Amino acid sequence: MDDDQARELEALEGVFSDPSAESIKLSYGLLKLITKKFSNEIGRGGFGVVYKGDLKTGAVAVKMSNAYKVTDKQFMDEIKCLKGANHKNIVRFLGYCADTQEETMPLDGTFVMAGQRNRLLCFEYVPNGNIRQYLEQDKSHENHWPTRYQLIRGICEGLQYLHDNKINHRDLKPENIMLDAHMEAKITDFGLSRFLDQGQSKMITQNICGTPRYIAPEIIDKGEISFKSDIYALGIIIIELLVGMKMISLESLDESLNLLFCPRARMCAKIARNCTNAKRDNRPTISEVICDLDELESMIPKSFINQVCLIKSKLLLQYINSHLQSSLVH
CATH class of the missing domain: 3.30.200.20 (Phosphorylase Kinase; domain 1)
Structure with missing residues (x-):
């Protein structure tokens, strides 16, 4: 040297x-x-x-x-x-x-x-891999709700910071959310990210980039990219943190989410459904999502976050396996 x-x-x-x-x-x-x-x-x-x-x-x-x-x-x-x-x-x-x-x-x-x-x-360097690896490799985490809620909260807070600073991530997915030594979520990979100018609500593209499972319908149909595109991807990630990485039709997802017993998990499922609304304007902003999380934390005693979110694992697994498909049905 x-x-x-x-x-x-x-x-x-x-x-x-x-x-x-x-x-x-x-x-x-x-x-x-x-x-x-x-x-x-x-x-x-x-x-x-x-x-x-x-x-x-x-x-x-x-x-x-x-x-x-x-x-x-x-x-x-x-x-x-x-x-x-x-x-x-x-x-x-x-x-x-x-x-x-x-x-x-x-x-x-x-x-x-x-x-x-x-x-x-x-x-x-973030030592604990990414969320996809967490969900796919460590089966012991299937019922570990406190960690999963911490991840949901962290992703939302990171995304709120980006949107507050006019940064549209455009490639939000489990592979692009790393986990540190304390299992805090950290968003990464800004290769497709763009700044939106003050007052700009969307941009138009002819080159559709990203991972199909997390691409919002309006991007595929019209090439329209906005902060609400990130919200759609966020909703898919929350669903995956709730029920796993299996490919499930959004139209038939409610039956699976209804198997969640933990009150916070059920409320997060409702947030996820709102985030994945096919109509962009009907999705919440990230600030509204944070408000919903704040509200559910105030409504449900904090001790609940330390309980295991009980899932009817056998029934849920049977349900998911019966609805496997190669891609999400929008």
Whole structure:
């Protein structure tokens, strides 16, 4: 490590240790160093690969974007959204790398200078995976309602922060909600996110991106994207936290949700149904969802949050299995 990298590493560790510090620009060399030459892969998606890195003060996650799929504008839009998102329920953004390395390459019997675009993002490392992994891998959590309610509350608070700051996430799904050491939900992956201008309520797109299960009907039908699109995805995630990851028709979901005995779970089911209303204007805002959660917490004694939400597991499993399908019916 040379002197420049030593100073840069010290600066990154300072940002890591200070929650109020702003993200900084980082070199490709430093990120290669702390990830041990990108040797520890911890995640992979259509737009890049995530590696674990180590600092003296803790671990980080480094996302290497696919330079062929992510344009400079998309990369800068993501950084813009990340810089505007600082909340306990959003994965903390530490820094970015936007280097182009020149190197000689053979071409038609001679050598030419070619540029390699490096586009990387550095985040806090979140140790407990994502919500999809939580629901699919740990079957012992099926009846662990207090944790699931904490996740629902955390996702809603993180989304409220984003919407209050005019950030439309556009790709909310269980894979993009990480879990920290205390099982607090942290929203991540802002690759599709956009700022909405003051007074702007929606945007129109011809390129439908995202995961079909979580895409609101108006996006598919009209290409209309708004904060209410995020609300639709939130509703699907709440449903999955209530009854699991199985594919269930929204039209026949009530029978499954009626098997929930915990009062808070039943009220969360009602919130989820409102969030997944096929008509965008009939969905609540995230502030209204938070108000509903506040109301149910005031109505139901806090001791209830520590009880296990009893589910008729056998009947619920039979019901879900009888309604398996390849995609949600809107």
